[in-house]
Amino acid sequence: MTTSNGPERGDGSPSEENTDPKSDGRPSNFIERLIEEDNKTGRFGGKVHTRFPPEPNGYLHIGHAKSICLNFALAIKFGGKCNLRFDDTNPTTEDEEYVRSIQEDVRWLGFDWEDRLFYASDFFEELYAFAVKLVRKGKAYVDNLSADDISRHRGSLYEPGRESPHRERSVEENLDLLARMRKGEFDEGTHVLRAKIDMASPNLNLRDPVLYRIRKAAHHRTGTRWVIYPLYDFAHGQCDSLEGITHSICTLEFENHRALYDWFCQELEIHHPQQIEFARLNLTYAVMSKRKLLRLVKDSHVHGWNDPRMLTISGLRRRGYTPEALRSFCDEIGVTKFNSVIDMVVLENALRTDLNRRAPRFMAAVRPLKVVVENYPEGQSEEVEAINNPEDPAAGMRKMPFSRVLYIERDDFMEDPPKKFFRLAPGREVRLRYAYFVKCTGVVKDPTTGEVVEVRCTYDPATKGGDARDGRKVKATLHWVSASHAITAEVRLYNHLFSAEHPEDVPEGQDFLVNLNPNSLEVLPNAKLEPAIAGAAPGFRCQFERLGYFCVDTDSRPGRLVFNRSVTLKDDWSKIQKRDGA
């Protein structure tokens, strides 16, 4: 066997080396420029330490991948480190399951936090001490206004807020109240700790933000040890500080929180990282918010978080995406503060580019159409040699069985073809890749439906291997499989989950679900595959020639392979069809 690249697991590693960020020296985005500036002035002693800080309340998606790549690549590029930190300050929404999946996803993407795995909950004691310090300084107070009242006192975007009647409690009373909050003496919602800043600030985040709330819920790590939990603003920056983060990179919606971030670091007199905001990733034909993804899962519009139509990392992984493709995508789209929407084809193209280079090719008729080669002896078969990967000579060759009855792709035959169709049609000759030229002599139709159920052909023995020695040309080369040797598999074709380019643009009163694409999944239970692929294991990726890149799904069972279409090949013919408005 000359095959050197047979089906094997495609989830992993040997060839999937980490592609480091471009190191052409020049900063490639505004964040790198800011860091270079800090390094020049010695602001952090030339140190660069970033972190990826997910909340374990959902699965990671492609937007997180952008952040992960950014943070880890920055650390690599500047010779620093990047931590993984779970921002687990809200016990009611967080779960161990997410902690597990997030770590798996970050690792799969190719990044390593080494021994620097942190949890905000690791710092609950320190955070509490910070709160006490603030109270002692007269910069925080316990309020027992209701949530509604606090909200009402906050004012509006256009009017200043009003101070709480409890704002001027004594330090002693505040200390006492805070201690009793911690001890669990009060019910949820009755008391909060608030910073004392400025109820008239034009930045609403500075209107005495809540620092701690009472939540008598079990935390996935600290159990019932705590009944008060810090809010994001009071946890995030201080955790950054405690971990020695230098550059705290987050998305644009936290821009207005930076003033608070800075205020805490100053008042607490602790190491003060620089918060830098960038625009989150948006893609056409997709939604990205965790809330909406959760909705898709909970309402069963998809089959779970790792449904291959989901742009979660686990969904993309199952779909057949490679870490390399995702990384190069993230690199390609850049980092700015501009609220942009990336065309989905950019993502798809990143996968094509990666897989074209290294995916072995196979033949598969996913919508098989029977072809009988009339002048090929019944019961006879032979083997033809096929190239495993024309982009990679080292991938070698394999043999494919050829015989009298074959399957071709239904789309490759038309009884009455339009002008630009140059595949098989009555009277026309085409090449069966690596095998022979065949000429269509007729069709057999279903007498009731009129549907073509069989194509009749003759082959030219002189064209063996696919070459016509007489210099004869054909306009098309088709993929095919031998019917008696083929294996049957299920193939799942995926299309955009949403049919609208911007699914969230909906008329008043409707929501993004109206834009769900009813044809996002098409299951073809009777695809015919060449036998060489029979042993493929889940995760194995390959190209089905002329169709696209596919991978073996985890739903596969012995004797029953299931393939996911990861992405189609580019297809000029379908473009012509669309343009000529078929």
Place this chain on the structure above:
RNA sequence: UGCCGGAUCGUCUAAUUGGUAGGACAACAGACUCUGAAUCUGUGUGUCGGGGUUCAAGUCCCUGUCCGGCAACCA
């Protein structure tokens, strides 16, 4: 009516910080081709508007317009 941020080809993104507006993707055309793939070649009236400074402005100043975010005891 407030605060913060943003605006460069269709889309994303560069521009040595005041000195030839470039790349990628898309699109189109062609070459090549045993994948209508890949590859190669070619194709662009793009700096939000109006003023100003300057020999020179995407970059600086003034002014306007449009877009996004912000009023959880979520992150």
